[in-house]
Amino acid sequence: EVQLVESGGGLVQPGGSLRLSCAASGFTFSQYWMTWVRQAPGKGLEWVANISQDGSEKAFVDSVKGRFTISRDNAKNSLYLQMSTLRDEDTAVYYCAHFRLHSSGYYFFDYWGQGTLVTVSS
Amino acid sequence: QSALTQEASVSGTVGQKVTLSCSGNSNNIGSYAVGWQQQISHGAPKTVMFGNSLPSGIPDRFSGSKSGTTASLTISGLQPEDEADYYCSTWDSRLSAWVFGGGTKVTVL
Numbered sequence: 001e002v003q004l005v006e007s008g009g010g011l012v013q014p015g016g017s018l019r020l021s022c023a024a025s026g027f028t029f030s031q032y033w034m035t036w037v038r039q040a041p042g043k044g045l046e047w048v049a050n051i052s053q054d055g056s057e058k059a060f061v062d063s064v065k066g067r068f069t070i071s072r073d074n075a076k077n078s079l080y081l082q083m084s085t086l087r088d089e090d091t092a093v094y095y096c097a098h099f100r101l102h103s104s105g106y107y108f109f110d111y112w113g114q115g116t117l118v119t120v121s122s
Numbered sequence: 123q124s125a126l127t128q129e130a131s132v133s134g135t136v137g138q139k140v141t142l143s144c145s146g147n148s149n150n151i152g153s154y155a156v157g158w159q160q161q162i163s164h165g166a167p168k169t170v171m172f173g174n175s176l177p178s179g180i181p182d183r184f185s186g187s188k189s190g191t192t193a194s195l196t197i198s199g200l201q202p203e204d205e206a207d208y209y210c211s212t213w214d215s216r217l218s219a220w221v222f223g224g225g226t227k228v229t230v231l
Contacts, residue, residue, distance in 0.1 A: 035220070037167075039164075044124065044209060044222055044223070044224050044225045045159070045161075045167065045209050045211070045222040045225070046222065047211075047219060047220035047221070047222065050220070059218065059219070061219055062219075095166065095167065097167075100172070102155070102172045102173065102175065103175075104155055104172070104173055104175065106154060106155035106172075106173060107213070108155070108157040108169065108172045108173070108211075109157055109159065109167075109169055109211060109220075110169055110172075110177070111169075112159075112166050112167045112168065112169070113166065114165075114166045115166060
């Protein structure tokens with residue numbers, strides 16, 4: 001059974017930093033692109049960042065470029081999101097998700113974790 | 123403002139067929155397949171459609187299709203457990219970003 005378990009969320013002041021983790025199990029972690037998606041209170045889903053299987057390719061939504069970094073440790077089956085210079089608008093539940101390369105040749109979001117809440121407030 | 127446009131809400135009775143739409147442009151839906159996520163009571167999202175293919179474990183009353191720059195998710199035979207928010211998603215080559223629709227709330231009357 002695929003499991004993605006996020007941790008590391010909490011309350012942080014504006015301008016502060018936080019590191020989120022996602023522990024993966026039930027699949028060969030090193031073979032999949034991984035991603036972070038967030039959801040602000042009462043709002044829809046927003047893609048944040050993704051990372052290739054070996055960590056050599058990374059992409060970010062414009063609003064977090066230069067402030068967030070994504071990384072992974074394939075030996076530990078873990079995904080990370082280092083967030084710095086946090087703003088009020090970064091307040092959200094952050095979900096870790098796994099991308100699947102479908103037989104159609106397209107990538108899709110596949111399995112999702114339960115999420116971890118990040119609250120940026122003074 | 124989301125890159126993909128979805129109805130805010132759709133409702134139906136048990137057993138009814140409902141169709142959700144997701145409208146985009148040539149940079150996203152017109153060029154790439156669309157996935158659909160279900161989110162029940164703000165819990166973890168769950169993927170219910172890969173383009174027009176069902177993920178394992180998803181009932182076959184769900185189906186997906188696409189025509190031009192609009193994708194659709196149809197629930198044939200609506201069930202009480204289908205009450206949820208549904209989001210469409212795809213890649214946008216102009217934005218170089220994964221984009222989601224604003225979500226459609228499905229209510230089972």
